[in-house]
Amino acid sequence: MSKELVYSVGSTFPPLTPGLVRLYSMRFCPYSHRVRLVLAEKNIPHEIVNINPKKRPEWYSDIHPAGLIPCIQFEDGKIVYESVITTEYLDAVYPDKKLISTEPYERAKQQMLVDSFQRVVALLFKALKFKDPEAFNEICKILDHYEKVLSDSFFGGSNVGFTDLMIWPWFERFRSLKSLLNNELDKDRFPKLTAWIKNMTLLDCVKKTSVRQDHLIVFTKQSLTSPEPDYDIGLEKPKEEETPATKEEPKPSTE
Ligand SMILES: N[C@@H](CCC(=O)N[C@@H](CS)C(=O)NCC(=O)O)C(=O)O
Structure with a gap:
């Protein structure tokens, strides 16, 4: 079963992996894509937990008060959201490959x-x-x-x-x-x-984070007409008896 499947209502909070920044994301979300690009460009070790934005896990409201994605979470408890603010924060705390000019x-x-x-x-x-x-x-x-x-x-x-x-x-x-x-x-x-x-x-960061065109087309068509598009398009889905709560833990991203 794919580790990229979204976490939805009824799922269990996946424990943070030591040493990794966690990004709450969704594969087709352009705002999350911004942060994925930054993490990849700056080579920041991270893991990705995809969230179903329409059926958010109950535990996600403790992380982001408005429940939006993207959002990043650190081992020490720090949480940062809003894609531009998140980017500015990452650029400040990971100064290698500076993205924002100091002038x-x-x-x-x-x-x-x-x-x-x-x-x-x-x-x-x-x-x-x-x-x-x-x-x-x-x-x-x-x-x-x-x-x-x-x-x-x-x-x-x-x-860049x-x-x-x-x-x-x-x-x-x-x-x-x-x-x-x-x-x-x-x-x-x-x-x-x-x-x-x-x-x-x-650019490597663009290659590593690009969204598959065929999946994006299907997802966009669905999201324009349905309140509940399939956020897991193209992924191997769980068998009937498996619930989101029994999903395997996220693994470090290879981005
Ligand atoms: N201004 C936010 C926008 C984020 C946003 O709109 N994310 C969408 C997914 S692409 C979302 O979380 N939607 C859930 C909702 O509206 O309830 C940012 O830049 O991070």
Whole structure:
């Protein structure tokens, strides 16, 4: 049975593994994808516990008061949630491969790009849910600015940084979901972003954390029409007699 199966209502809290940061995640959640990218890029030893966001385990409310994912938990009891805050925290306590610039203006520029990207997130949902071509046009208008300010291999310079990892999950979705969007980014309008996408796909952290396209398509179709999509698409499911509480413990991630 797969260790990636979601924990749901009625499950037992899986004890923390000494020496590992725990990420509460969900395979198709773009916000969790941000944190998976950061953990992979910074080589932080971690384990992943996937949570069913619609049927959360009772024990999860002791970890995240609002029950959202992603969230990270440390052996010493520290808990941090919200994908951007989690990233900033991890970058501060694991200073190797710094993602966020210490130069105030550079840092502000990175944060502005991440913050304004929330509008793209909302529009992508609109484009998928309502098959609204105008929503995709709006996305492109916002991305014109990203095209304009991109002046190196990555947004923060020659190495991957904060902005790149915070916005990448949605670019992966633009590509994977182009059949559902009936649209894709125009290479002529976005030549620098097109080159950036190529640079991103070559990164180990992107390769290790990418979501399988066929699974993402099925999951997205389900989540647009059903209140309870299958969070375990493509995984080996438990046999009838096994309950979530009898699942094996999570194992250290190989990401
Ligand atoms: N602002 C949060 C958003 C996280 C979020 O919306 N996560 C979704 C899953 S992709 C969730 O937990 N949904 C459960 C719910 O809304 O009850 C972040 O950046 O971490």
